[in-house]
Amino acid sequence: MAKALLHSYSSLATYPTFPKTQKSPSLQLSKLSEHRATTTSLKEICKNGDLKRAFLSFTSFFANQSPPPFPLDEAYSSILDLCALKKAIEQGQQIHAHILTSNCAFDSAFLSTKLVFMYGKCGAPMEAQKLFDQIPHRTIFTWNAMIGAYVSNGKPYRALQLYREMRMLGVTPDACTFPCILKACAGLIDLQSGAEIHGLAIKCGFGSFLFVANALVAMYAKFNDFNRARQLFDRMVVKEDVVSWNSIISAYSANGQPLEALRLLREMQKGGVSMNSYTAVGVLQACDDPSLIKLGMEIHAAVLKSSLYLHVYEANALVVMYARCGRMDKAARVFNKMDEKDNVSWNSMLSGFVQNELYDKAVGFFHEMQETGQKPDLVSIINIVSALGRLGSLFNGMECHAYAIKHGLHSDLQIGNTLVDMYSKCSCVSYMERVFYNIPDKDLISWTTAIAGYAQNKCYLEALRKFQEVQMKGIKVDELMIGSVLLACSGLRCTSHVKQIHCYIMRRGLFDLVLQNIVLDVYGDCGDIEYASRMFEEMKDKDIVSWTSMISCYVHNGLADEALDLFSDMMHNGIVPDMVSIVSILSGAANLSALRKGKEIHGFLTRRDFGLDGSLASALVDMYARCGTIDSSYKIFNRIRSKDLILWTSMINACGMHGRGKEAIGLFEAMKEANLIPDHVTFLALLYACSHSGLIDEGRRYLELMKNEYQLEPWPEHYACLVDLLGRANRLDEAYKFVKSMPIAPTAVVWCALLGACRVHSNNELGEIAAHKLLELDPENPGNYVLVSNVFASMGKWKDVDEVRMRMKGMGLKKNPACTWIEVGNKVHAFTARDRCHPQTQEIYLKLDQMTEILESEGGYVADTKFVLQNVQEEEKLKMLHGHSERLAIAFGLIGTSEGTPIRITKNLRICGDCHVFTKMVSKFFKREIIMRDANRFHHFNGGVCSCGDFW
DNA sequence: GTAGGGTTAG
Structure with a gap:
């Protein structure tokens, strides 16, 4: 019996290093049986997946026997498999070292293949390749392991290359080759290779193998060839394999067909196949919209019901699902309950905060992450930099930039693009430029971000120059990029540029609805009502944005009447107004002081249960004030419980325009009590209120407060309010001195205020200075010529009047005719x-x-x-x-x-x-x-x- | 004696 055992064992292993022991056969035999028993027990431990115990058992028994008395292939094999399964590269490397030092078996294709497999699974394809290259006699297992290593480590191209090399050498693939290489084709979206390999699989008789068929379904789904994928799935005779279902369900999920994915899930369950973690993740992916949260919660419940333990992938998918549905509270609850968190869990939470525009929370969470010892990786940095950009936190953004450099992440394209965006949003154009130029292989997103950055920072010409560069370099142009280019045109108020871009997109066939709306909007911004309305008329599918753009165009160009008519038209067309359109039309009603129209819209809001929060309340306060009924403004204002800065500012402004300066001051003080921090606009409203009520001392005091206590650098408009105040009190010399002592160069608005005062108090000398300055600084505004010519006229300087009118005519400017509405x-x-x-x-x-x-x-x-x-x-x-x-x-x-x-x-x-x-x-x-x-x-x-x- | 198909963050 013992002899037979010895015989069978030695025939199994023909290794050159097989120990030639001097000891007696009986001792040898007992050693051997002990060895066998330990190996069997180790295999059992490995099967149960307990890496720690397996490793302990391995080292305690085998490790200190060098060279080992018997071949350890079986032991190596099972522990390497376990390392691969657990992705435990360190332990895997130790085994590798052990194999090398034990000097037993390294030329065995079998163990080498195991090592290739282990390194592949542990995310070290280059290690795998080093070994693979040293193996002289490769079996189909070896090839499969290496191809698999490339595929599972995101190197599908090398996988396909290796497959072709293998075929050139005349090696025939086996069933296991196909799933792997088909996945590579899917990853490369290589339709031709995919079809060719599909053909070969059929020829080899593996076409209907379950593994192969599943891979084929997944591949065609990845190709977006849903017909083929569905056909293959439907043709499967046995539908008891959950993987088959997972392939097709995930495919529908990823393709934005959540309902079909969920329908298939039900069908699967009806067929008696129960879901596993892959299924759960697949369908959770489908619920990526608040409207589908109910289904998401159902799946959540089903997952909890199916097992006590929440798999990391499942929990992560739940976090992502809740985040996408806008429910960060629920996402956090899942996250906090997780026993095991990986970097994906942390990053999913982080990106959830960013997606839901909770940037402060994202920053807080990022700190929590660091305190817990979770090291931020590439994805974390992308998210946090994006959040910091939106918060305008330049300093923290730069810190992250430094972190990225220190950890060698800054050369990553996505990080570079995010940094460009961050610096742009922090209005730091020079740094933005530097990062942009240092990106070696800029992609479409890099260019788009830079163009948008220039446009948003008012560097319109530079934005257009970059767009020219894009065209010269033959880089792809998409709708998003054009959107930013149009923003630049709009900033330049240059219709001819807009027309050029308009033609460009028509030629390129880039005209989607969003872009059409932008073009319409930009024509409106440039004051080209004719082109805007022509664009609007020609649009086949108008959405709420199109209508609102046209309405805003009318409002901003003084055609509030047309705006109101169009709003009624829109309602008759069955388009339900949203917040933006309401705010816009309220401004139109306010422009005309059309109180009744304004009230009508207010009534509509009440009937439709629009919450009166945020911008809507402010718009109503403003509308009532501009329609002359400030009491109604107060009513709205008082009704809002949590008042934001904009609402307070609107109310202060309302008081200002009605000459209720003291009340404006009272509101401002109350606002401070409520712990709100005023910004530039609040102070503008306050100073404006002071100026219209002649509150000189208060005006001065608040200008100082703004600078000293709130560290806000006044805009020219703030200074203009003070000039107006001094002018009104006929302290014109003081006003002039003030203008000359301003820390920033006075702009047209400042001179305009001074000129207005000169007119009222008939100060001709100063009036002339102000008039010249005004026309010099803002020569394209017809209103200024009218004002200046009126000042000259009131002085009786008719020659100067004529000259100003001639200049205005020469500039091609027309005076707005006077008009009154009632x-x-x-x-x-x-x-x-x-x-x-x-x-x-x-x-x-x-x-x-x-x-x-x-x-x-x-x-x-x-x-x-x-x-x-x-x-x-x-x-x-x-x-x-x-x-x-x-x-x-x-x-x-x-x-x-x-x-x-x-x-x-x-x-x-x-x-x-x-x-x-x-x-x-x-x-x-x-x-x-x-x-x-x-x-x-x-x-x-x-x-x-x-x-x-x-x-x- | 190996392996192979379906998931999560940007």
């Missing part, structure tokens, strides 16, 4: 000067004559023709004053509204001095409150006085 009934009525287009025109002029007569006889009104800023006869001047658009609107208001109701009108330019006197008197003698919004502010006329205190 909402009567459900309609906004517009009047221009000496307008005779209104259907009730006769009545209106009759009323106006009557009004003037009463004011002359009872109020002693005498028209002051110095406000007619044209060099014409006196009589003509009187006629002109008489026909000013605001008077026509007031007359119409008196006819069209019942006694005692306030008259609200809106004018696109500043009200003239004579009309101001006239309106004050109307408010007194006709006992009407008149609320007028002009280009600059609100005037509340009541009982013969105006809230502006005669300064505007």
